[in-house]
Amino acid sequence: MTPVLRLALVTVLLGLAACAQKPPPATTASAAPTANAADEAAIQAAADSWNTAYNAGEVDKIVALYTVDAVLMPPDAPLAKGQAAIRDYLSKDVAAARAAGTTVRDAGGTIGFTGDLGWHAGRFVAVDPSGKTVASGKYTELWRKVDGRWLMIRDIWNNDVAPTAPAAQ
Secondary structure (H helix, E strand, C coil): CCHHHHHHHHHHHHHHHHHCCCCCCCCCCCCCCCHHHHHHHHHHHHHHHHHHHHHHCCHHHHHCCEEEEEEEECCCCCCEECHHHHHHHHHHHHHHHHHHCCEEEEEEEEEEEECCEEEEEEEEEEECCCCCEEEEEEEEEEEEEECCEEEEEEEEEEECCCCCCCCCC
16 A cells, blocks of 8 residues: 555545534433423423414514524515515414414424524324315524524425315316
């Protein structure tokens, strides 16, 4: 093996060794809750308040959950960047949902963290006044901790199946 090839091989092996991850620290079932437990509860509470405000038609309460430069990426619509654009989109969407009597709810999700970033991803359902599911889909929210408060910086969702048009009469 030539010295240059040997040096290249040693460099690659050292680089791989440097990238090796240490296993997570061992925990016990009786361990005290971590800061992430409080953060997870805060994100879940904020996400729940999003649905409550949406169903009540309280757009300003929803917008307050986003950073000033947040991006909303709704299905079949252009993205909305910043609180003013998010307010505009949600005002129309909430009005349409209220006119139809539709409400939304979280159908289960997961929350995770890395540093001051958190994510909430899962499923949602929308139901009509009789309780019939009229839409369902998936969402992913990206949250950032700002001055001790979790705020959304990205929000995207899509539907499982596109709504069908009413039959011609």
